């Protein structure tokens with residue numbers, strides 16, 4: 001979005017915030033409204049004695065402060081004035097913010113975000129509201145939408161993930177991988193209302209969170225040292241009650257911390273062998289990162305591939321991870337029958353309600369569509385292959401220094417001991433009980449990796465030396 005437009009939007013913020021604050025206050029007569037004219041905020045209130053609406057200039061509202069979004073603009077820490085601010089100050093703050101974000105991008109290594117930095121959608125779309133209301137497959141009178149492009153992007157992923165009969169599948173673009181997981185578990189619960197959910201201890205936190213919100217009974221099973229679900233533990237978790245009620249299993253293609261791949265084929269076979277026919281099970285695969293990595297790499301065993309041919313029910317991924325959109329978003333694909341079970345017609349939309357969110361971000365749809373179709377299979381193949389080679393190189397370099405490293409096959413995630421806080425902050429490393437990881441995304445070049453290796457090695461040597469001193473051991 002051009003900076004001038006952002007400034008315009010921010011200038012409106014104070015008015016909007018004040019409206020929110022005023023909403024619900026006890027007032028005499030109709031609710032007051034607030035508007036801005038020539039840099040002054042006015043409140044229009046109903047004057048009972050005069051039987052008229054009157055306009056009152058609002059004082060610079062020190063008392064009406066509750067949001068910190070514009071704290072920087074007001075030059076105060078926490079307290080925010082709702083009065084319009086000097087626009088040159090807005091410009092300066094936005095410029096500073098952009099500099100900060102670009103610097104953070106330059107060293108970013110710990111989260112699986114593809115910071116390719118190439119805007120795939122022209123800036124001329126920035127001032128358009130685009131809202132994919134309703135079901136992407138049900139036409140509506142509403143015109144400010146890009147549902148056809150949403151369907152095309154989803155179809156691209158259906159082909160990638162082996163939906164042999166696309167007509168028997170459904171997909172949509174939502175806010176994130178988390179939303180995909182949430183909606184998949186909702187579809188699962190509606191398919192098998194009494195069934196328990198089984199997930200691994202390495203599953204993303206959105207899985208147990210969704211189960212909690214949906215009030216589903218959930219059981220967490222162990223994972224191997226590599227981070228993949230332990231199929232023996234999964235088998236032991238199955239009970240007679242599950243055989244009666246059915247079972248819901250959430251698997252992961254690329255776990256958050258270790259980048260591990262659950263054996264999807266093995267898990268489905270196990271369920272089948274234990275008497276859970278397709279109508280007695282619901283298997284969701286959370287492929288937030290690696291459902292957009294494995295299909296492009298040479299050689300992964302078929303069991304870990306994100307594929308509907310395993311007999312799974314749904315599969316999700318994030319848009320801002322390997323796909324490379326500049327805003328958080330995600331895609332969920334499911335068997336169509338699961339959607340038909342929950343669809344309800346919404347008369348005023350002239351569409352079906354089949355998504356968690358009512359309004360859905362059309363800009364995210366454009367971004368995913370433009371990335372998938374513009375970059376194409378070959379672009380992602382190149383990216384995945386290049387990133388995987390770099391991840392292997394990083395793992396090998398660290399290992400050659402005697403540093404313990406976990407690097408799962410076909411994964412871009414390299415796990416190593418948690419370094420100093422300075423390094424954690426600079427590279428924005430995700431840490432988990434003494435371990436940290438780097439995720440080698442396509443935007444990470446040789447120079448950035450070499451800088452990190454040098455930095456990390458320096459810390460490791462100093463750390464090892466300190467640990468080898470007798471007083472350190474005693475401490």
Ligand SMILES: Cc1ncc(COP(=O)(O)O)c(C=O)c1O
Pocket residue numbers: 112175176177178179203204206252254255256257286287288289317318319328329330
């Ligand atoms: C395995 C896994 N699932 C889900 C998510 C959540 O995805 P999102 O950030 O798109 O909500 C993540 C995030 O890193 C993840 O690693």
